[in-house]
Amino acid sequence: MAEKKLELKNKRFTGPFTLIISVVVFYLVVKIMCRSLYSQMVVNMALVFCLVAYSVSVMLGMCGELSFAGVAFMGIGAFTIANLTTGRFGFKISPLGAFLVVIPVATFIAFIIGLILLRLKGTFFSFSTIALVQVAYTFFNNYRPLFGGVDGISGIPSVRILGKQLTNHYLWFPYLLVFVVFVGLVVEHIRNTQLGRSMASCRDNETAARVLGVNVYMTKVIAFTISGVLSAMGGALYSMLIRYASADMFTYDTSAKYLIMAMFGGVQSTIGAFIGALIVQILPQVLKVFQRYFQLIWGVSIILLMVFMPEGLTGIFRMALKRRKSRKKGRISVIQEKGEE
Amino acid sequence: MAENETRKPILKLENINKRFGGVVTAKDIKFDLFPGEIKGLIGPNGAGKTTLMNIISGIYTADSGTIIFDGMDITNVPDYRRARMGIGRTFQSPRFLQRSSIRDNLLIGADLGNRIGFLEGFFGKKSTNFEQELKDMMDLLHFGFNWDDEISSLPFGQRKLLEIVRSLLSHPKVILVDEPAAGLNPKEINYLMDILRMAARKMNIGVLLIEHSMDMIMDICDSIYVISFGVPIGEGTPEQIANNHAVIEAYLGKEDE
Ligand SMILES: Nc1ncnc2c1ncn2[C@@H]1O[C@H](COP(=O)(O)OP(=O)(O)OP(=O)(O)O)[C@@H](O)[C@H]1O
Ligand SMILES: [Mg+2]
Numbered sequence: 001m002a003e004k005k006l007e008l009k010n011k012r013f014t015g016p017f018t019l020i021i022s023v024v025v026f027y028l029v030v031k032i033m034c035r036s037l038y039s040q041m042v043v044n045m046a047l048v049f050c051l052v053a054y055s056v057s058v059m060l061g062m063c064g065e066l067s068f069a070g071v072a073f074m075g076i077g078a079f080t081i082a083n084l085t086t087g088r089f090g091f092k093i094s095p096l097g098a099f100l101v102v103i104p105v106a107t108f109i110a111f112i113i114g115l116i117l118l119r120l121k122g123t124f125f126s127f128s129t130i131a132l133v134q135v136a137y138t139f140f141n142n143y144r145p146l147f148g149g150v151d152g153i154s155g156i157p158s159v160r161i162l163g164k165q166l167t168n169h170y171l172w173f174p175y176l177l178v179f180v181v182f183v184g185l186v187v188e189h190i191r192n193t194q195l196g197r198s199m200a201s202c203r204d205n206e207t208a209a210r211v212l213g214v215n216v217y218m219t220k221v222i223a224f225t226i227s228g229v230l231s232a233m234g235g236a237l238y239s240m241l242i243r244y245a246s247a248d249m250f251t252y253d254t255s256a257k258y259l260i261m262a263m264f265g266g267v268q269s270t271i272g273a274f275i276g277a278l279i280v281q282i283l284p285q286v287l288k289v290f291q292r293y294f295q296l297i298w299g300v301s302i303i304l305l306m307v308f309m310p311e312g313l314t315g316i317f318r319m320a321l322k323r324r325k326s327r328k329k330g331r332i333s334v335i336q337e338k339g340e341e
Numbered sequence: 342m343a344e345n346e347t348r349k350p351i352l353k354l355e356n357i358n359k360r361f362g363g364v365v366t367a368k369d370i371k372f373d374l375f376p377g378e379i380k381g382l383i384g385p386n387g388a389g390k391t392t393l394m395n396i397i398s399g400i401y402t403a404d405s406g407t408i409i410f411d412g413m414d415i416t417n418v419p420d421y422r423r424a425r426m427g428i429g430r431t432f433q434s435p436r437f438l439q440r441s442s443i444r445d446n447l448l449i450g451a452d453l454g455n456r457i458g459f460l461e462g463f464f465g466k467k468s469t470n471f472e473q474e475l476k477d478m479m480d481l482l483h484f485g486f487n488w489d490d491e492i493s494s495l496p497f498g499q500r501k502l503l504e505i506v507r508s509l510l511s512h513p514k515v516i517l518v519d520e521p522a523a524g525l526n527p528k529e530i531n532y533l534m535d536i537l538r539m540a541a542r543k544m545n546i547g548v549l550l551i552e553h554s555m556d557m558i559m560d561i562c563d564s565i566y567v568i569s570f571g572v573p574i575g576e577g578t579p580e581q582i583a584n585n586h587a588v589i590e591a592y593l594g595k596e597d598e
């Protein structure tokens with residue numbers, strides 16, 4: 001019998017060419033389909049929430065820890081923007097400048113919180129993130145000096161990019177799309193580095209991780225930090241889009257939506273988070289007649305997905321691809337057997 | 342020849358003790374493992390062999406005793422640091438990242454060898470000659486794979502062999518191998534012995550080998566350490582062990598005369 005050969009070529013689903021084509025096609029489709037500012041806004045929101053779905057994909061998909069903390073970090077991102085751009089501290093910076101400040105602020109806060117919460121494991125960790133969301137919400141809702149209390153903070157100025165004021169959702173769209181795709185590429189890249197593999201080892205086999213030199217605790221803290229920064233960027237863009245930030249945008253209730261986005265698309269893949277965010281955000285607007293039932297529809301479809309296809313839509317796609325491949329292989333081996341006779 | 346030089350042990354256990362409740366799994370275990378030596382660790386089921394490996398790799402902490410590795414006291418060093426210092430390990434049933442490709446599963450071994458830090462890794466510093474090393478080892482093992490495939494697509498025996506490869510890719514100084522031959526066919530057992538010999542002779546790694554197959558132990562080991570219910574009952578060359586009464590008794594039961 002012939003031995004199977006060692007094949008070390010890297011096969012990728014998407015080369016840079018496919019990626020650029022897909023992004024351009026997506027751009028054109030949206031341009032053609034979105035006839036109103038409202039529908040463009042829905043798409044823009046989906047793109048922004050996509051960042052939060054990425055954060056779920058990092059923490060749950062790569063690292064195997066379920067965290068609800070996304071909305072808390074969204075709030076941190078949004079209120080950082082609101083405070084810095086409206087002059088509440090006695091000085092004003094531009095929204096884009098403030099966005100650059102969000103990243104170190106979120107990194108710092110997420111790292112510290114991660115150090116504390118990740119002393120807990122599994123379900124206990126998950127519960128502690130729920131508590132974190134409640135604590136954050138209470139601050140957002142009640143502490144006026146920083147968060148404006150129940151009124152929130154309004155008056156965030158519109159963003160200026162390349163000398164152009166992004167005054168409506170049409171103008172926002174291309175920038176958001178490029179940014180979200182770029183961040184997606186970074187996340188995908190992390191998956192294929194030492195850090196990504198360390199996270200996967202924490203997810204799949206902690207003992208193996210340890211004897212392979214992975215500091216499980218620190219790896220999870222880093223994953224939590226990355227995930228916090230992603231959410232904070234989502235929250236920051238959210239507030240820049242609607243030019244307003246208030247506590248009720250970041251309640252525990254809304255955190256379920258981001259989980260559903262990531263799970264629906266498939267937590268194991270970056271593109272899954274992207275697709276999931278789009279579907280969960282856009283579908284209810286397209287099928288307006290069913291809008292009252294959408295909570296129900298999401299609920300049922302998540303249950304069905306988790307039971308039958310825990311890796312979401314991209315999981316289904318991957319399975320189908322593998323089946324096709326193995327069917328082809330099956331055919332070849334049949335031919336070989338005949339040849340040997 | 343260099344043989345007569347005073348060799349320094351790479352791993353030194355001094356009076357290791359461990360008990361789980363009333364069960365003694367290690368009692369005053371002490372031995373030296375030298376670079377390039379293959380040392381068999383044998384004993385009946387439940388003797389405490391796996392437990393001892395867990396103590397060496399830091400998954401368990403010993404109740405008392407000292408572990409010296411490469412001249413350093415590592416008794417209180419956490420497990421992942423020990424791995425980075427060069428203590429490799431395979432398991433009785435192989436432990437892989439089930440949801441990852443073969444590539445990622447092997448690269449994580451090479452990651453350990455490089456440990457270039459997350460940030461440098463992010464900007465794409467590549468492991469030196471990972472592919473060549475892998476190819477050389479797969480030549481010894483006589484099987485191949487497409488490394489985009491999932492790890493679960495490999496049969497059990499190949500997965501066990503690949504776990505050794507993963508560990509060797511990290512360039513360890515000591516490798517702890519727990520029952521590698523269980524579940525392998527005779528051909529694969531030969532390949533297994535080839536790669537373990539290669540590790541010891543060519544890479545100068547100290548190999549600690551748990552195995553129930555006496556043929557293999559007698560064939561491949563330079564020295565053997567025997568424990569029964571956590572208590573050391575014999576130590577020596579394969580010939581010495583084969584004629585050691587205490588060892589024969591522990592394995593076959595006391596002969597009545
Ligand atoms: N974490 C633990 N808690 C309690 N008892 C344990 C634990 N780990 C091992 N033991 C006990 O220690 C004893 C030795 O177990 P160990 O797995 O080291 O045996 P072994 O020599 O590897 O046996 P085998 O040849 O069957 O693999 C057994 O009685 C086992 O039940
Ligand atoms: Mg054992």
